[in-house]
Amino acid sequence: MDDQQITCKNLPNLVSSFIDTFIDYTVAGIFLPGSPSPPFTQTFYPPPDRLVAVGDLHGDLVKSKQALRLAGLIDSNDTWSGGSTTLVQVGDVLDRGGQELKILYFLEKLKRQAVKSGGNVITMNGNHEIMNMDGDFCCTFPSGLDEFRRWAHWFCVGNDMKRLCDGLEKPKDIYDGIPLSFEGVKQEYVEGFRARIAALRPQGPIATRFLSKNVTVLVVGESVFVHGGILAEHVDYGLEKINNDVRDWILGLKDKISSDLVRSSSSLLWLRKFSNTTAEECDCSLLEHALATIPGARRLVMGHSIQKDGINGVCDGKAIRVDVGISKGCINGLPEVLEINGKSGLRILTSKPMYDSNRRDFIPEQHRPQEVHVAA
Template sequence: MMMLFRMMPMLAAGLLFFNVNLQAQQAGNKNDGPYVLYRGGAMVISRIEPGKDKGAQAVTERYPLKGKDKVPVVVRFSDHPGWDFTVKLQTTLVNEPSEFRQPDKLLALSDIEGEFEALRKLLLANRVMDEHYNWTFGKGHLVICGDLFDRGLDVPATIWLLYKLEQDAKTKGGYLHTILGNHDIMNLSGDVRYVKEKYFSNAKLMGYDYMELYGPDTELGRWLRSKNLVEKIGDNLCLHAGVAPEINKLNMSLKQINESCRPYYDKAKKPDLFADKTIWKFFDGTKSSLFWYRGYFHEPKATEQEVDETLSLYKVKRIIVGHTITDTNVGFYYNGKVLGIDVNQHKGHHEGALYNQGKWYKVGVTGAAGKL
């Protein structure tokens, strides 16, 4: 009897260990998508849902193109049903402007990379939206400095949330800026080295190649292609990686850069298709690419004079970038002229930079703000 009593804690621990393992196996969102594709004059919505025996099943629906904004696109989470939300498709998609006035409030985030829960927590904690995904940031601006894709497990949901909030923000006088990063360009152009295996398997189950899901004949593909590589928002130049000295020398306006680069978002792996080699500079790796450059943080580092040249060229006070994780992010560099905001979202470092009434703060998922 005494032996059995002594074994009970061990048995309990064993049961707890088994339950934790079981929960781990069952954890994660089993839904994927939805993906909206345009085929044969119709709109096709495909998605992955939990199937029988813990498997997955593909579901496909077809709708006429007319009145597509009346068709609800539902994003579901099998592990968090309370997180589900519905998206209204935009009737038309237009390319984003390159310049905006200075807002009183601005929240800058980057490198979400499919970490939907992190994005959700950040937006709730900083009162950008409420629990029902309604925009609550008023006339404030939310800026995503690139990298929606890869590494995380809820990439489509992350993109759809931004797609939804973009519309809501405008109705409240605010704005959502989605600026593309290297992982976004990689996925559009066929560089899928960081894509999670589940997305390839799910695409096959739905009857597609993965690259078809974000092609130019899909809603998310069209939406992403309407976004910019760099924007001026008041006193801030916002982009993913940085402006190399070689780019300064081109003396191009932001509008020229965005309009010239947009046709090549899905051709970044094919330099031979760039008839104008000047445009190739914007895609040419860490040497000069707006979405690959690391010269603010890694050697050979840009000089402060070169940073000043960028500020002078685009008439801004600071440059806001993601892409490169450092121990001192979220933080200022070059005497306050560069603001680095990339943190490792995958390891639980969920932070961003908030501008409010002339002051900058480092913010996280608790709502607390520390002055930068």
């Protein structure tokens, strides 16, 4: 507590902080060090010396850590070792796995550690984040329901403890307005459904604490990041306005968010015009038009659509697809990450053995690449 003295005046807040720390460790096994990451969303960043992009993680903490280790961003103790690197995670932490909360907590820990080294960790919204905030759990695994059920149990225990402490505002019931049963949902899953709704709905504790810090569109130097894709009409709407609108909706400051931005097939989070597996099916002219409306933009980096053959670029390197389906709930793909730096351009750091991303075939062991260059 540094030199802060315990007094009757500040004791309630210290008790509250202790309870929150206890809950964090019970739920995720993590003590969150230092100050919280900034609550605001920033849309534009200058180019860092090193920029790393990681695709969809979908509830698989083990594979998430493997990807970050591959990029040299965490050490054997799962501590930030990326120095001044900027990491961008392009969304879809939620669904298809049972360690979604643990990943959210882990990324928050890395955000706080990275900033102390001059680095940065930027997290983004994917379509599955919005689906969950909308109460759409069609891609949620039973293990994911169970993880949120355990979180809700301890969170409510913490709230009960806070209610006993004079001087603290009495916490609200997180289940307020949530039904006790759901048509078509087995009784064994009801508690998990209720916990997930309570945590992830707009103004919910997990949505507010973690998802409100996500961006929906991001520009770092010459690279534009988005989960699905971007159109000129999105740029016309205003990139900062998009991020502010989504953040304010998550925080409960706006009643709704436009489906054209986050829900429709042509939205930033669902668009697949530039991520089709067959390069010939990508609408390169549409992408070039969108990039031309963003000053200095050279390429779009996106997730959302699994690339079974690994990270790749199409449209003369203007569209880079980084979702390789690493989660066991997807295709259990081997981790790959995209590295962008001023000295060597774009590289794919891959853990695939005997694989040449340029030739698309297997090669002799003595020629296994540790990195593969892609068109800038």
